[in-house]
Amino acid sequence: MQSTDGADRHAEDAYEQIAPVYDDFTSHHDYDTWIDTLLALGASHGLRGNTVLDVGCGTGKGFMPLLGLGWKVTALDISPSMVELARAKAGPEVRIDVADMRELQNYGSFDLVLCLDDAINYLHSAAELEQALRGMAANLAPDGVLIFDSNTLTTYRTFFAERVVVESHGRRLIWQGHTGGHVEPGQISEATFEVEPLAPGTDRRVPPETHRQRHHPEAELRAALAAAGLEVAGVYGCTTDGVPHQPVDEDTHTKSIYVTRLGRAE
Numbered sequence: 001m002q003s004t005d006g007a008d009r010h011a012e013d014a015y016e017q018i019a020p021v022y023d024d025f026t027s028h029h030d031y032d033t034w035i036d037t038l039l040a041l042g043a044s045h046g047l048r049g050n051t052v053l054d055v056g057c058g059t060g061k062g063f064m065p066l067l068g069l070g071w072k073v074t075a076l077d078i079s080p081s082m083v084e085l086a087r088a089k090a091g092p093e094v095r096i097d098v099a100d101m102r103e104l105q106n107y108g109s110f111d112l113v114l115c116l117d118d119a120i121n122y123l124h125s126a127a128e129l130e131q132a133l134r135g136m137a138a139n140l141a142p143d144g145v146l147i148f149d150s151n152t153l154t155t156y157r158t159f160f161a162e163r164v165v166v167e168s169h170g171r172r173l174i175w176q177g178h179t180g181g182h183v184e185p186g187q188i189s190e191a192t193f194e195v196e197p198l199a200p201g202t203d204r205r206v207p208p209e210t211h212r213q214r215h216h217p218e219a220e221l222r223a224a225l226a227a228a229g230l231e232v233a234g235v236y237g238c239t240t241d242g243v244p245h246q247p248v249d250e251d252t253h254t255k256s257i258y259v260t261r262l263g264r265a266e
């Protein structure tokens with residue numbers, strides 16, 4: 001769907017639909033370990049302090065471990081339903097806005113800006129990527145660190161080609177990839193997500209909604225980062241265990257992790 005200002009709202013539509021069952025569908029993701037790993041990675045590139053802006057926070061799976069570690073969290077997401085769930089977990093102390101990362105306002109000067117679990121792949125052009133990265137850069141403290149991940153070709157050739165079914169709370173959650181396994185660098189891939197009741201008449205069926213993600217080639221990400229005034233401190237590949245490896249291998253790693261900082265004036 002497009003909004004009246006012409007912006008593509010497909011991610012909002014997709015997450016409004018999946019929100020009520022998002023945590024069930026992703027319950028196998030170990031964020032405590034992932035966040036520890038990312039903090040250690042950030043620290044190896046100079047991350048200090050305790051303020052974080054979580055961009056595309058979803059239901060708060062990324063920032064909840066940080067809250068537990070004493071970080072001061074500010075967060076945002078484009079989907080009002082995801083934000084509502086995140087607010088319920090975080091409590092009233094934490095500011096969580098409904099906002100679009102392509103039009104980020106200035107929330108402050110953060111030690112850490114995070115954009116996790118392929119939120120950035122919902123942006124479909126170099127221009128959108130650059131807009132979002134500029135907004136993230138503008139919210140960084142001078143010595144702050146931006147960490148984000150982007151899905152690799154492996155993810156679009158596997159998860160976006162597969163049918164994944166999770167049964168939970170009397171419902172069948174169905175992810176159906178549509179790429180057929182053939183995906184070129186920079187391609188937009190689609191999958192649909194729907195919900196069926198396990199027993200007839202016990203729950204409402206939720207019709208399919210499309211998730212549309214773009215694979216961002218490393219050269220394009222690096223160009224967008226440079227245009228946004230950000231320097232790459234390190235790029236790592238990982239599989240589902242989240243352990244960072246160098247160099248990134250698009251044929252075996254499922255995500256690449258970018259650790260970036262504001263560029264230094266010469």
Ligand SMILES: C[S@@+](CC[C@H](N)C(=O)[O-])C[C@H]1O[C@@H](n2cnc3c(N)ncnc32)[C@H](O)[C@@H]1O
Binds near residue numbers: 062076101116
């Ligand atoms: C796979 S979820 C990840 C959520 C969270 N970061 C996590 O790790 O659990 C991707 C999130 O990105 C959000 N998103 C996608 N496009 C966005 C945009 N333009 N601005 C803000 N959030 C966006 C979606 O609404 C969704 O909550």
